[in-house]
Amino acid sequence: MSDKVLMKGNEAIAEAAIIAGCRHYFGYPITPQTEVAAYMAKKMPKIGGTFLQAESEIAAINMVYGVSSTGKRVMTSSSSPGISLKGEGISYLAGADLPALLINVQRGGPGLGGIQPSQSDYFQATKGTAHGDFHMIVLAPCSVQEMADLTVKGFDLADKYRMTTMILADGTMGQMMEPVSLDYEIAPPVEKPWATTGTKMERKHNIVNSLSLVPEELEKLNFERYERYKKIEETECMYEEYMMEDAEICVTAFGIAARVSKNAINEARKQGIKVGLIRPITLWPFPKAPYKAAAEKVKEVISVELNMGQMIEDVKLATECKVPVTLCNRAGGMIPSPEQVLEAIKKAAKGGTK
Amino acid sequence: MISPVSKLFFEMGFSFVLENLYKNGEKMDYKRITLIAGHYGSGKTNIAVNMAFDLKTKYDNVAVADLDIVNPYFRTKDSMLEFEDKGIRLICSDYANTNVDIPALPQDMYAVIDDKSMMSIVDIGGDDRGAYALGRYAPGILEEGNYEMLFVINCFRPLTKNPQDVIEVMHEIETAGGIKFTGIINNSNLGNETTSEDVLSSLPYAKEVSKQAGLPVVMTSVMESLYESLSGKVPDLFSLSLQKKII
Numbered sequence: 001m002s003d004k005v006l007m008k009g010n011e012a013i014a015e016a017a018i019i020a021g022c023r024h025y026f027g028y029p030i031t032p033q034t035e036v037a038a039y040m041a042k043k044m045p046k047i048g049g050t051f052l053q054a055e056s057e058i059a060a061i062n063m064v065y066g067v068s069s070t071g072k073r074v075m076t077s078s079s080s081p082g083i084s085l086k087g088e089g090i091s092y093l094a095g096a097d098l099p100a101l102l103i104n105v106q107r108g109g110p111g112l113g114g115i116q117p118s119q120s121d122y123f124q125a126t127k128g129t130a131h132g133d134f135h136m137i138v139l140a141p142c143s144v145q146e147m148a149d150l151t152v153k154g155f156d157l158a159d160k161y162r163m164t165t166m167i168l169a170d171g172t173m174g175q176m177m178e179p180v181s182l183d184y185e186i187a188p189p190v191e192k193p194w195a196t197t198g199t200k201m202e203r204k205h206n207i208v209n210s211l212s213l214v215p216e217e218l219e220k221l222n223f224e225r226y227e228r229y230k231k232i233e234e235t236e237c238m239y240e241e242y243m244m245e246d247a248e249i250c251v252t253a254f255g256i257a258a259r260v261s262k263n264a265i266n267e268a269r270k271q272g273i274k275v276g277l278i279r280p281i282t283l284w285p286f287p288k289a290p291y292k293a294a295a296e297k298v299k300e301v302i303s304v305e306l307n308m309g310q311m312i313e314d315v316k317l318a319t320e321c322k323v324p325v326t327l328c329n330r331a332g333g334m335i336p337s338p339e340q341v342l343e344a345i346k347k348a349a350k351g352g353t354k
Numbered sequence: 355m356i357s358p359v360s361k362l363f364f365e366m367g368f369s370f371v372l373e374n375l376y377k378n379g380e381k382m383d384y385k386r387i388t389l390i391a392g393h394y395g396s397g398k399t400n401i402a403v404n405m406a407f408d409l410k411t412k413y414d415n416v417a418v419a420d421l422d423i424v425n426p427y428f429r430t431k432d433s434m435l436e437f438e439d440k441g442i443r444l445i446c447s448d449y450a451n452t453n454v455d456i457p458a459l460p461q462d463m464y465a466v467i468d469d470k471s472m473m474s475i476v477d478i479g480g481d482d483r484g485a486y487a488l489g490r491y492a493p494g495i496l497e498e499g500n501y502e503m504l505f506v507i508n509c510f511r512p513l514t515k516n517p518q519d520v521i522e523v524m525h526e527i528e529t530a531g532g533i534k535f536t537g538i539i540n541n542s543n544l545g546n547e548t549t550s551e552d553v554l555s556s557l558p559y560a561k562e563v564s565k566q567a568g569l570p571v572v573m574t575s576v577m578e579s580l581y582e583s584l585s586g587k588v589p590d591l592f593s594l595s596l597q598k599k600i601i
Contacts, residue, residue, distance in 0.1 A: 002510070002547075002549070002555075004510070005511065005512045006395070006545055011512065035394075039513070042513060108453075113453075114453035115453055177395055179510070333453070
């Protein structure tokens with residue numbers, strides 16, 4: 001029998017988290033991520049873990065803060081409006097340098113919006129989740145297998161750098177079913193000497209806190225944190241390049257938009273157009289290197305997004321405005337079709353849009 | 355209306371295995387009402403859709419009723435155009451595939467029970483939560499007694515990998531829905547990656563579920579592309595061809 005299983009993206013996240021040693025899940029239901037919570041509710045009691053449906057997203061994120069303080073692997077999941085509610089708690093986690101895995105299976109917005117897939121929380125995830133100077137590591141899966149793989153990776157990165165990692169998925173990624181292999185070698189747990197695990201009268205108290213009474217000390221903490229971020233930007237960027245070797249046009253997209261784009265690229269190649277794809281897997285840190293290289297040889301970059309144009313700003317920065325960067329998008333829960341992307345590629349091939 | 359999520363899969367040619375056209379060679383004896391239930395993601399909706407097409411080749415007055423109150427995506431409504439084309443009545447909440455994410459039931463669901471001249475396939479939502487909606491209609495269905503309630507199983511779904519787990523789900527659905535199952539559909543698959551070996555390896559599982567449940571396996575459903583290689587090796591094998599793209 002195959003060692004693979006047929007899973008929904010949301011289930012793959014939940015199962016991978018359990019495999020990665022997560023035994024604490026706190027959340028509040030919202031479409032289209034509900035299966036993460038449903039899976040945890042079914043599985044956690046059977047393996048001695050905790051599934052708790054909190055009274056609100058705000059309560060859930062603060063429960064995450066509490067468990068993370070004790071050094072345990074912990075996660076929460078939600079969809080766009082729910083992540084906004086969790087914002088304050090996420091900032092507190094950053095202020096206290098606490099690791100946790102956060103899942104955002106995005107839906108159309110703003111406001112209550114709708115339940116269909118979207119990528120309109122790119123800005124929120126990579127730049128402005130909440131108040132204060134801080135970053136999260138943001139991972140963007142584009143298959144059910146990656147939903148699982150990046151969940152395991154996300155816990156490792158969170159523990160390694162003492163910060164939150166977010167899986168930025170969308171409704172399609174959460175709902176689609178694909179075969180996955182869940183055969184992982186799990187790294188031994190990272191030492192967490194800062195955790196509040198009881199002193200046993202053998203050490204000084206550990207204090208987990210995001211309040212600083214002295215401004216000089218708070219400034220120092222911020223500078224130190226950004227030194228760590230710099231190291232992450234240098235070492236943890238992940239991306240995929242597809243047919244970029246001889247590309248004259250570069251399509252860029254993450255998550256489901258990248259899958260649609262690949263179909264369009266395959267069709268364009270059949271028509272003789274030299275086009276490739278850069279797919280960032282880490283949205284923060286944003287992988288600047290492949291764009292910088294592409295800017296030297298392509299005549300246009302097309303950013304395909306399920307929003308009104310958010311990642312495009314990072315693409316423009318990374319290409320240092322050397323080539324035109326154009327947007328091909330749908331919004332509000334709609335998904336660009338391969339035909340729409342193909343049209344944008346053809347337009348660029350005919351001499352560009354600028 | 356076809357949801358953007360479902361539409362994408364059709365466009366991208368994701369067949370998910372069971373956008374199937376049910377076209378078994380043997381004549382399946384349908385009861386007036388066929389209820390399809392199981393663990394969520396087991397393939398219920400696709401089987402329901404394809405059974406409806408098959409039913410329509412044998413009867414004039416055919417309906418598909420969507421009782422899914424759990425999942426707002428991948429609904430029978432995705433096949434609305436084909437149902438219209440074939441003259442199959444679709445009984446479905448007005449809110450399916452919209453942004454109105456509420457567990458609404460179709461008001462004309464009562465036609466399934468009251469119109470004794472109509473043959474129906476009823477697609478029930480996943481797990482016991484989905485089956486609660488059935489409970490409302492169970493007394494009428496039981497009173498008439500002309501129904502089949504089929505349990506769809508897939509050994510490649512992680513929460514129903516073991517026969518014990520799937521039996522647990524089965525009892526939960528029966529308790530919630532108020533109707534006992536009468537048969538099992540072995541729909542074990544790994545999407546497009548399913549091989550003949552995968553199907554063969556699911557047979558002991560299906561047999562064990564059948565034994566523990568005390569119910570017959572009424573069919574093993576496989577993609578058309580696997581039918582030939584499995585023919586003669588699997589009892590009650592039913593070929594399922596991919597439903598054609600709707601866009």
